[in-house]
Amino acid sequence: MANMSDARRDNPFDDPDGSDISASVLDAAGELNVDRNASLTLGTDALIVLDEGLKHERLNSNLCGLLPQFSRTTRAVPFYNILWAELNGFEVVIHYAQPNGKNKGCKVACINYTVTDKSLHGHTKAWVEALMDRAYPSNVKRRKRMKVLVNPFGGQGHAQKIWAREVEPIFAAAHCDIDMEKTAYKGHAADIAEKLDIDAVDVVACASGDGLPYEVFNGLAKQKQPRRALKKVAVAHIPCGSGNAMSMNLYGTDSPSLAAVAIVKGIRSPLDLTAITQGSNTSYSFLSQSVGIIAESDLGTESLRWMGPLRFKWGVLVRLLGKTIYPAELSVVVDSDDKRAICERYRHTVEEHRVAAAKHIHSEVDDGALLSPNEMALPALKFGTVTDPLSADFQTQDLPTLGNFFVGNMCLMSSDTPFFVAALPADGRLDMINIDGTVPRTTALSMLTTVERGTMMAFPEVSYRKVLAYRITPRTRPTPPKQRVRAKIGQWLGGAGKQKEGLIAIDGERIPFEPFQAEVVPGLGTVLSRHGAVYEFELPKSL
Numbered sequence: 168m169a170n171m172s173d174a175r176r177d178n179p180f181d182d183p184d185g186s187d188i189s190a191s192v193l194d195a196a197g198e199l200n201v202d203r204n205a206s207l208t209l210g211t212d213a214l215i216v217l218d219e220g221l222k223h224e225r226l227n228s229n230l231c232g233l234l235p236q237f238s239r240t241t242r243a244v245p246f247y248n249i250l251w252a253e254l255n256g257f258e259v260v261i262h263y264a265q266p267n268g269k270n271k272g273c274k275v276a277c278i279n280y281t282v283t284d285k286s287l288h289g290h291t292k293a294w295v296e297a298l299m300d301r302a303y304p305s306n307v308k309r310r311k312r313m314k315v316l317v318n319p320f321g322g323q324g325h326a327q328k329i330w331a332r333e334v335e336p337i338f339a340a341a342h343c344d345i346d347m348e349k350t351a352y353k354g355h356a357a358d359i360a361e362k363l364d365i366d367a368v369d370v371v372a373c374a375s376g377d378g379l380p381y382e383v384f385n386g387l388a389k390q391k392q393p394r395r396a397l398k399k400v401a402v403a404h405i406p407c408g409s410g411n412a413m414s415m416n417l418y419g420t421d422s423p424s425l426a427a428v429a430i431v432k433g434i435r436s437p438l439d440l441t442a443i444t445q446g447s448n449t450s451y452s453f454l455s456q457s458v459g460i461i462a463e464s465d466l467g468t469e470s471l472r473w474m475g476p477l478r479f480k481w482g483v484l485v486r487l488l489g490k491t492i493y494p495a496e497l498s499v500v501v502d503s504d505d506k507r508a509i510c511e512r513y514r515h516t517v518e519e520h521r522v523a524a525a526k527h528i529h530s531e532v533d534d535g536a537l538l539s540p541n542e543m544a545l546p547a548l549k550f551g552t553v554t555d556p557l558s559a560d561f562q563t564q565d566l567p568t569l570g571n572f573f574v575g576n577m578c579l580m581s582s583d584t585p586f587f588v589a590a591l592p593a594d595g596r597l598d599m600i601n602i603d604g605t606v607p608r609t610t611a612l613s614m615l616t617t618v619e620r621g622t623m624m625a626f627p628e629v630s631y632r633k634v635l636a637y638r639i640t641p642r643t644r645p646t647p648p649k650q651r652v653r654a655k656i657g658q659w660l661g662g663a664g665k666q667k668e669g670l671i672a673i674d675g676e677r678i679p680f681e682p683f684q685a686e687v688v689p690g691l692g693t694v695l696s697r698h699g700a701v702y703e704f705e706l707p708k709s710l
């Protein structure tokens with residue numbers, strides 16, 4: 168937690184070969200002498216392996232003395248990396264996640280030692296259990312029962328291979344109970360989640376993009392006891408898609424193997440969901456809603472798929488330079504529109520979390536067991552649906568030149584786009600960004616360059632609000648006859664092809680271009696995360 172932004176950029180593991188052993192206080196009671204030359208010790212944050220044999224192994228491969236001599240005989244394996252430890256007879260076997268040298272990721276490695284002093288059997292048994300307690304603190308469930316859904320078409324179609332090569336071995340080494348199923352059609356993940364036996368499963372892990380988790384939340388919301396289903400079953404994400412925001416926000420990585428370890432070690436945490444009503448339909452969004460530029464750059468750039476991840480940035484750029492506008496009427500229940508106060512409250516929550524984590528205070532996460540029968544249904548919406556008259560809580564604005572309408576429940580929308588820097592998993596609020604489409608091109612371009620640093624919010628032209636609910640009625644923009652040729656060129660350059668209608672994206676999925684209403688439902692969903700109350704992002708100091 169001390170340096171979350173670094174953790175986000177790099178491998179979130181410490182180096183198991185690392186030299187930071189001094190940071191771990193060696194605890195005499197936690198020491199196990201496995202033989203004359205080797206001992207295993209429970210440090211503060213890591214298992215310390217002291218082994219004369221390590222020195223010899225290294226010296227043997229020293230290319231006839233051409234390489235510098237290694238005198239180190241110790242190795243530290245952070246408890247976080249330890250997947251399982253057991254005693255087989257007198258043999259201590261420890262499986263752990265070892266970071267790959269050059270690749271961003273990790274693989275399963277094993278340490279095993281036979282305890283030579285047979286009188287130490289009782290001590291060894293207790294020591295192995297103590298190691299497991301450090302590897303799995305009281306708020307982390309061991310042997311998670313997982314339903315794994317693999318989208319064979321996710322991202323570039325490699326999800327199945329990634330699952331088998333990089334992820335399954337980690338879950339297996341952590342003794343997770345796995346039931347894998349490939350999705351066979353669009354909507355299959357929702358059907359599976361709707362029919363899932365929620366008492367037999369702790370986690371639904373999606374080897375996909377963000378599309379499958381969206382379906383799983385919505386499938387759980389259709390169960391007979393939806394509220395209990397959403398509390399009982401944690402939704403997890405193995406990043407194998409073109410959009411992997413969920414994994415970035417909750418685990419700080421888009422590497423499938425690192426995400427797998429984060430799932431094994433994940434803390435059950437509540438997540439706000441957003442109820443979206445459109446016509447007579449209700450769905451639940453966990454990530455974002457966009458109308459206009461972001462939705463078009465996400466969904467309306469199909470003809471630019473050959474560009475890979477660049478197509479989204481290109482789509483935004485073309486529309487920004489074209490000063491594209493998306494007229495709409497917007498009604499909002501505002502919680503706060505004071506950017507400074509929003510950042511202060513965010514920092515306060517992060518600090519509270521840091522203090523609680525340092526004191527090892529783990530708040531119990533409700534698993535739905537205590538819900539009374541009349542609480543099993545989804546909570547009633549406080550602000551009604553899109554077909555109801557607007558209540559007095561809403562403030563309505565006509566936005567004839569709206570440029571960007573983007574609402575988020577998570578911070579990062581991809582590995583390098585922290586749009587909603589003050590977003591928190593369960594603060595009962597949505598973060599809403601509005602930017603007028605007529606801001607000068609130079610300003611729009613400099614805004615774009617600050618997204619990656621997370622400082623776009625500082626522009627006075629950017630409205631950043633915490634909201635409880637909103638209704639948006641998008642309108643089709645009129646194109647004056649003189650601008651039609653220019654508009655067509657812009658549309659072609661931006662990858663929109665012949666698309667006539669505007670686009671709305673909910674968690675990256677298209678919904679009809681019609682009015683919709685959104686209301687945050689505090690803590691309705693459950694996920695697995697590294698730090699519970701906060702995402703894997705640090706608010707820039709300049710904000």
Ligand SMILES: Nc1ncnc2c1ncn2[C@@H]1O[C@H](COP(=O)(O)OP(=O)(O)OP(=O)(O)O)[C@@H](O)[C@H]1O
Pocket residue numbers: 318319320321322323350351352353354355356374375376377378379382407408409410411675
């Ligand atoms: N077997 C299947 N055939 C067709 N579509 C499927 C299948 N399995 C899942 N899908 C659909 O694929 C969509 C995208 O899934 P996912 O999020 O895993 O991939 P992605 O690569 O991130 O997304 P995108 O397609 O937007 O790039 C979801 O809407 C899901 O319902």
